[in-house]
Amino acid sequence: MKIVLSRSGVPIRLTPERMAHIGRRHPEMAGQEEKILETVTEPDLIQEGDAETKIGLKHYPKSPLTEKFCAVVYREVSERDGFVVTAYFCSRYAGKRRILWKR
DSSP states (O other), X not given: OEEEEOTTSOEEEEOHHHHHHHHHHOGGXXXXXXXXXXXXXXXXXXXXXXXXXXXXXXXXXXXXXXXXXXXXXXEEEETTEEEXXXXXXXXXXOTTSOEEEEO
Protein backbone atom coordinates (compact mmCIF):
# COMPACT_ATOMS: atom_id res chain seq x y z
CA MET A 1 0.00 0.00 0.00
CA LYS A 2 1.24 3.47 -0.90
CA ILE A 3 0.27 6.63 0.99
CA VAL A 4 0.77 10.20 -0.27
CA LEU A 5 -0.49 13.57 0.93
CA SER A 6 -3.27 15.30 -0.99
CA ARG A 7 -3.07 19.00 -1.83
CA SER A 8 -4.88 19.70 1.46
CA GLY A 9 -2.42 17.57 3.47
CA VAL A 10 -4.62 14.50 3.99
CA PRO A 11 -2.89 11.08 3.73
CA ILE A 12 -4.45 9.26 0.73
CA ARG A 13 -4.08 5.46 0.50
CA LEU A 14 -3.62 3.58 -2.79
CA THR A 15 -4.06 -0.10 -1.95
CA PRO A 16 -3.23 -3.12 -4.12
CA GLU A 17 -6.98 -3.88 -4.21
CA ARG A 18 -7.72 -0.41 -5.66
CA MET A 19 -4.88 -0.75 -8.21
CA ALA A 20 -6.33 -4.12 -9.30
CA HIS A 21 -9.79 -2.53 -9.60
CA ILE A 22 -8.40 0.38 -11.62
CA GLY A 23 -6.51 -2.01 -13.92
CA ARG A 24 -9.64 -4.09 -14.56
CA ARG A 25 -11.86 -1.09 -15.32
CA HIS A 26 -9.19 0.93 -17.17
CA PRO A 27 -6.52 -1.39 -18.63
CA GLU A 28 -4.51 1.60 -19.91
CA MET A 29 -3.83 2.50 -16.24
CA ALA A 30 -1.86 -0.72 -15.59
CA GLY A 31 1.64 0.27 -14.52
CA GLN A 32 0.65 3.91 -13.99
CA GLU A 33 0.84 3.92 -10.19
CA GLU A 34 3.41 6.74 -10.12
CA LYS A 35 1.21 9.00 -12.29
CA ILE A 36 -1.76 8.27 -10.02
CA LEU A 37 0.19 9.18 -6.88
CA GLU A 38 1.73 12.26 -8.51
CA THR A 39 -1.73 13.44 -9.60
CA VAL A 40 -2.94 13.28 -5.98
CA THR A 41 0.08 15.17 -4.60
CA GLU A 42 0.71 17.64 -7.44
CA PRO A 43 -2.52 18.15 -9.42
CA ASP A 44 -3.01 20.89 -11.98
CA LEU A 45 -6.68 21.10 -11.00
CA ILE A 46 -9.05 19.67 -8.39
CA GLN A 47 -12.77 19.34 -9.11
CA GLU A 48 -15.69 18.41 -6.92
CA GLY A 49 -16.70 14.80 -7.53
CA ASP A 50 -19.82 12.85 -6.63
CA ALA A 51 -20.59 11.51 -3.14
CA GLU A 52 -18.06 13.73 -1.32
CA THR A 53 -15.14 12.82 -3.57
CA LYS A 54 -12.57 15.02 -5.22
CA ILE A 55 -11.10 14.59 -8.68
CA GLY A 56 -7.45 15.49 -9.10
CA LEU A 57 -6.31 16.10 -12.68
CA LYS A 58 -2.80 16.42 -14.05
CA HIS A 59 -1.81 16.92 -17.66
CA TYR A 60 0.73 14.51 -19.16
CA PRO A 61 2.18 15.17 -22.64
CA LYS A 62 2.74 11.39 -22.93
CA SER A 63 0.61 8.57 -21.58
CA PRO A 64 0.05 4.99 -22.76
CA LEU A 65 -2.58 6.48 -25.08
CA THR A 66 -1.52 9.97 -26.21
CA GLU A 67 -1.43 13.40 -24.61
CA LYS A 68 -3.97 13.08 -21.76
CA PHE A 69 -5.00 14.17 -18.31
CA CYS A 70 -4.70 11.65 -15.51
CA ALA A 71 -7.86 11.88 -13.38
CA VAL A 72 -7.83 10.43 -9.88
CA VAL A 73 -11.03 10.21 -7.88
CA TYR A 74 -10.33 10.15 -4.15
CA ARG A 75 -12.12 10.70 -0.86
CA GLU A 76 -10.79 12.56 2.16
CA VAL A 77 -12.61 10.77 4.99
CA SER A 78 -11.05 12.89 7.74
CA GLU A 79 -8.03 15.15 8.23
CA ARG A 80 -5.95 11.99 8.79
CA ASP A 81 -7.35 9.48 6.31
CA GLY A 82 -8.39 9.17 2.69
CA PHE A 83 -8.26 6.74 -0.20
CA VAL A 84 -8.21 6.50 -4.00
CA VAL A 85 -11.52 5.37 -5.50
CA THR A 86 -10.47 5.07 -9.15
CA ALA A 87 -8.24 6.62 -11.81
CA TYR A 88 -8.38 7.00 -15.58
CA PHE A 89 -6.98 9.00 -18.51
CA CYS A 90 -9.17 11.61 -20.20
CA SER A 91 -8.83 14.23 -22.93
CA ARG A 92 -10.06 17.15 -20.83
CA TYR A 93 -11.56 17.93 -17.48
CA ALA A 94 -15.34 18.09 -16.99
CA GLY A 95 -16.48 21.64 -17.70
CA LYS A 96 -19.66 21.20 -15.67
CA ARG A 97 -17.99 20.21 -12.41
CA ARG A 98 -17.08 22.84 -9.83
CA ILE A 99 -13.38 23.67 -9.63
CA LEU A 100 -12.13 23.53 -6.03
CA TRP A 101 -8.51 24.45 -6.74
CA LYS A 102 -6.43 25.35 -9.79
CA ARG A 103 -2.68 25.83 -10.23
